[in-house]
Structure formats: structure tokens, C-alpha cells
Amino acid sequence: MKQMLEYVHGDSVIHRLNPLVKLLWAFLTCIACFISSNHLFLLGVLLSTVVVAASGSVLARAKGVYKALFILGFLLMLFQLLFTPYGRVYFYILPGVPVTDQGLSFSLLLMLRMMAALSPLSLMLMLTPMNELLTAMTHTLRIPYRYAFVVVTALRFIPTFSREMDQIMQAQRSRGHETDTRNPFKKVKVILPMCIPLLISSVRRIETMAISLETRGFNTGPRSYRKKLGFTRFDALAIIIVMAVLLLSIIIG
Amino acid sequence: MISIQHLTYRYDKKAPLILDHINLEINKGECVALIGQNGSGKTTLLKQLNGLLKPTSGRVTINGLDTATTKTSALARHIGYLFQNPDHQIFCNTVYDEIRFGLLNIQCPPEEIHDRIKRIAGLLGLENKLTRDPFTLSRGERQRVALASVLVLETDILVLDEPTTGQDYRECVEIMEIVKDLNRMGKTIIMVSHDIEVVADYCERTIILHQGRVLEDDATHVVLRKSESLMLSGLEPPQIIQLALRFGPLFQHVRSPEDMAEAVAACAVPGGVRV
Numbered sequence: 001m002k003q004m005l006e007y008v009h010g011d012s013v014i015h016r017l018n019p020l021v022k023l024l025w026a027f028l029t030c031i032a033c034f035i036s037s038n039h040l041f042l043l044g045v046l047l048s049t050v051v052v053a054a055s056g057s058v059l060a061r062a063k064g065v066y067k068a069l070f071i072l073g074f075l076l077m078l079f080q081l082l083f084t085p086y087g088r089v090y091f092y093i094l095p096g097v098p099v100t101d102q103g104l105s106f107s108l109l110l111m112l113r114m115m116a117a118l119s120p121l122s123l124m125l126m127l128t129p130m131n132e133l134l135t136a137m138t139h140t141l142r143i144p145y146r147y148a149f150v151v152v153t154a155l156r157f158i159p160t161f162s163r164e165m166d167q168i169m170q171a172q173r174s175r176g177h178e179t180d181t182r183n184p185f186k187k188v189k190v191i192l193p194m195c196i197p198l199l200i201s202s203v204r205r206i207e208t209m210a211i212s213l214e215t216r217g218f219n220t221g222p223r224s225y226r227k228k229l230g231f232t233r234f235d236a237l238a239i240i241i242v243m244a245v246l247l248l249s250i251i252i253g
Numbered sequence: 254m255i256s257i258q259h260l261t262y263r264y265d266k267k268a269p270l271i272l273d274h275i276n277l278e279i280n281k282g283e284c285v286a287l288i289g290q291n292g293s294g295k296t297t298l299l300k301q302l303n304g305l306l307k308p309t310s311g312r313v314t315i316n317g318l319d320t321a322t323t324k325t326s327a328l329a330r331h332i333g334y335l336f337q338n339p340d341h342q343i344f345c346n347t348v349y350d351e352i353r354f355g356l357l358n359i360q361c362p363p364e365e366i367h368d369r370i371k372r373i374a375g376l377l378g379l380e381n382k383l384t385r386d387p388f389t390l391s392r393g394e395r396q397r398v399a400l401a402s403v404l405v406l407e408t409d410i411l412v413l414d415e416p417t418t419g420q421d422y423r424e425c426v427e428i429m430e431i432v433k434d435l436n437r438m439g440k441t442i443i444m445v446s447h448d449i450e451v452v453a454d455y456c457e458r459t460i461i462l463h464q465g466r467v468l469e470d471d472a473t474h475v476v477l478r479k480s481e482s483l484m485l486s487g488l489e490p491p492q493i494i495q496l497a498l499r500f501g502p503l504f505q506h507v508r509s510p511e512d513m514a515e516a517v518a519a520c521a522v523p524g525g526v527r528v
Contacts, residue, residue: 171342176329176358
């Protein structure tokens with residue numbers, strides 16, 4: 001989890017794009033995936049995200065994302081497959097539970113859609129430094145700083161909490177608590193109580209952070225920004241591509 | 254007891270070595286201090302001992318059990334581990350439940366449980382706090398709750414990652430006296446500390462870790478005289494030893510204020526002291 005949302009430092013074309021462009025990409029790709037119900041289109045979008053990951057040289061990291069999305073998507077697909085009784089029946093997986101052509105097609109679509117729609121978001125976070133995102137949101141999009149700050153801080157803390165959860169699990173394992181079980185049902189039962197220390201330490205941390213922000217003059221007036229965000233030919237090109245994809249999704253349907 | 258052979262460790266394939274060919278034998282009943290700069294690999298080494306981290310290469314065995322193939326929850330019967338931050342460990346509603354949690358995990362017989370909790374709570378001055386919610390306690394008290402919940406398991410080996418952080422001087426001494434008592438009872442203690450005075454007072458053996466390697470491994474009074482090695486770790490010898498080092502070879506054996514007084518007395522000549 002922690003690796004899926006954390007910024008990976010780099011200097012690729014993708015890294016240098018205006019953060020707004022990347023935000024737009026993630027957002028519009030997601031919309032395009034929901035507009036279109038074409039398997040090939042979704043597969044194409046998914047492959048295009050792989051290209052983006054590769055050109056940002058975060059493919060190794062992105063593998064984890066694709067894997068997680070695949071597992072999630074596969075489960076979704078399985079359920080959809082079992083609960084779509086109409087269409088031409090291929091065979092019965094259980095008595096009264098048919099596997100049909102429509103079921104198969106629709107469940108595959110769902111899986112592809114989920115993978116194609118969500119991976120850009122994760123890639124965007126991997127390829128955009130948080131402070132640039134913050135600057136883009138407040139400066140260009142005119143989102144009030146305090147709200148933009150909330151969003152960015154929430155994202156920024158996901159890896160921290162995930163690391164903290166690791167520590168907590170390790171502490172419990174050291175006391176003979178069997179968290180290293182492979183059985184997923186057992187695991188959930190074992191992990192749930194461990195959320196309490198995480199919750200409490202996060203609340204403590206957030207309280208401290210709020211006070212520390214106040215003492216450093218948070219939200220007292222206009223701010224200065226370290227970096228001016230430029231807009232290059234590549235940004236223009238990227239926007240054109242993203243728009244084209246969106247348009248394509250509408251045309252294909 | 255604890256045997257570490259050619260242990261290397263890195264977090265992933267491309268990451269730098271955190272532990273670099275470490276060889277250590279720690280025998281039953283030893284009290285060992287592990288010191289070194291932040292980032293020198295102390296905590297990583299400790300986590301190898303109970304299998305929270307597995308060796309990249311080399312072997313770690315605890316009472317003959319290979320940590321690479323034994324689950325941490327199984328190793329917990331042999332080795333107790335106190336984390337740096339007590340809040341990572343505490344999650345129950347009362348101090349009593351918190352201490353009991355580990356006992357239930359290791360299937361301690363029910364009739365023993367209450368006595369063991371009482372005993373350990375008394376030892377750590379928590380007997381009046383057993384019904385309290387641990388999260389409402391002070392940082393120092395939470396540290397002791399965490400310590401109690403580790404000690405109650407009565408494992409042969411205790412691994413303590415900075416057991417005295419957040420304690421005032423008196424509490425620090427109290428905790429270390431308990432640790433020392435456990436050591437006298439035959440428990441093996443391995444502790445990380447940044448407090449050189451605590452190390453000097455309570456540990457017989459000291460290991461300095463520097464950039465993932467063992468820089469020094471000897472009796473504490475020997476290691477604490479190696480100013481350069483200590484300096485590399487951002488530490489200084491305890492003041493009494495600094496003083497003794499300046500006085501020269503006659504003061505070689507000085508380890509405590511008492512030794513110092515004796516040594517000074519031995520140098521007395523009519524009309525003053527000759528060093």
C-alpha cells in the first residue's frame with residue numbers, strides 16, 4: 001500500500017509535466033473509462049497507463065498497483081459472473097448458477113474498467129511531488145489553501161500510517177500474537193483490534209500537528225510559493241491526447 | 254543461545270546493506286548493550302533476533318531455532334521484545350488486559366495468569382493502575398505498561414529497544430534495576446540505549462554498531478575507553494572515565510566514582526596528590 005501512493009523522485013518527461021495536467025489526466029481518464037463500455041478501448045487505456053508508468057520509470061512500483069487492482073478486479077469479476085443469469089449459458093458452475101456469455105463479457109468489462117480507471121490516480125501520485133500538487137491546486141485552481149492542504153495531507157499520511165501499522169503488527173507478533181497467518185478470514189479477525197493503536201496514535205499525531213501548524217502561522221493570510229509552475233509544449237500535447245481519449249470514449253460509447 | 258553468523262540484511266535488492274556481515278554469539282545470562290548512531294542498524298539487528306526481519310544472507314538462531322524458518326509468534330516464547338514506541342504496542346482497554354494479552358497468546362494456564370500480572374505490576378509500580386485505560390497514562394507510565402506486558406511472558410531472552418526513553422532519572426534507575434534483577438535471575442538481556450551512563454552502570458558487554466558493522470565488541474569498561482570508536486557513534490565515554498583517561502595509566506582500572514576515590518587516595522603524597 002505504502003508504495004502505491006508515494007512520490008518517486010525522477011526527472012522524466014512525465015515528472016516535468018505541469019501537475020495540473022497530470023491531475024486532469026487522472027480525472028478525465030477515469031471519466032472516459034466510465035463512459036465507454038468497449039473492452040478494447042478500456043484495454044487500450046490500461047496499456048496507455050503502462051506506457052506512462054514506463055516513461056516515468058516507475059514500472060517496478062506500478063507492478064504492485066496493477067497486481068492489487070487485478071486481484072480486486074478479479075474478485076469483482078467473479079461475483080459479477082456468478083450473479084448474471086441472463087444470456088447464453090456456457091455451463092453451470094454450481095447447480096442453478098450459470099456462466100453466461102453476457103455475464104462473462106460484462107464482468108470482464110467491470111474488471112478492465114476498474115483497472116484502467118484507478119491506475120492513473122495512483123500513477124499520478126507516484127509522479128507528482130506533493131508540494132507541486134498543492135501549488136497547482138491553490139494557485140491555478142484557486143482552491144482555498146486550507147482545503148487543498150487537507151487533501152494533500154490526507155494523501156501524504158497514507159504511507160505514514162501504513163508504516164505505523166507495520167510497526168504495530170510487528171509489536172503484536174513479538175508478543176506471540178499470530179498476525180502472520182495466511183488465512184484471510186483469520187487475518188481480518190486478528191488485524192481489527194490492531195487498528196486501535198493506529199487510530200489513537202493518529203489522533204494524537206494530528207492534534208500535535210494542528211498545534212504545530214498554528215504556532216507556525218498556518219492560514220494567517222496569503223502565502224508565497226517556492227516554485228512557479230510552467231506550461232510547456234509537452235503539457236499542451238498531453239492535454240490534447242487526454243482530450244482525444246475522452247472524445248474517443250464518447251464516440252465509441 | 255543467540256548465534257548470528259555472517260548476517261547481512263538489506264530492505265530490498267537495490268537498497269544499501271543495513272547489516273554487513275555480522276557475527277555475534279550471545280550467551281545465556283549476558284547483559285549486552287548495543288550502541289551506535291541513529292541509522293547504524295541497531296533496531297534492524299534487534300528485529301532480526303525475533304524474526305520480524307529475516308536475514309538476506311547468513312543465519313540467526315535463537316535457542317537453536319532458525320529465525321528464517323520460525324514464525325515470530327512462535328519465537329515470542331523464547332524472546333521478549335520491547336519496542337521503542339510504547340504506543341505501537343498498547344491497544345487494550347485496561348492495563349490489566351494489556352499485560353494479559355501476551356499471556357493468552359502463549360497459552361499460559363488460566364490459574365497462573367492473575368498472579369503473574371500482579372507480580373509484574375508490583376515490580377513496575379503499576380499495581381494501582383491496573384484498571385486504568387493505558388492511553389490516559391503518562392508517556393513514562395505507558396512505557397512501563399509496554400515493558401510489563403513483555404516481561405510478564407518470562408522469556409529467557411529480553412530485547413529492549415531503548416527501555417528508558419521518556420523516563421525521569423528515578424524511573425530510569427527503577428526500570429534498569431528491574432532489568433538487572435532479571436539478568437541476575439539468569440535472563441539474557443540485549444538492549445539498545447543512547448544513554449552511555451546507563452550502559453556503563455548496567456551492562457557487562459557492549460557492542461558498537463557503525464554503518465551496519467560491529468565496530469567494537471568487548472567488556473563494557475574496555476569499550477567505554479575507546480574514545481575514537483565512541484566518537485564515531487556520536488558518543489563520549491562517561492565523565493568518570495574521561496577523567497580517568499586524562500590522568501593516565503595509573504587510573505586504567507577506574508570504572509566508578511568509588512574506584513576514582515581509591516585511585517586518588519593511592520596517589521596521595523605528603524602535602525598533596527601526585528598523578
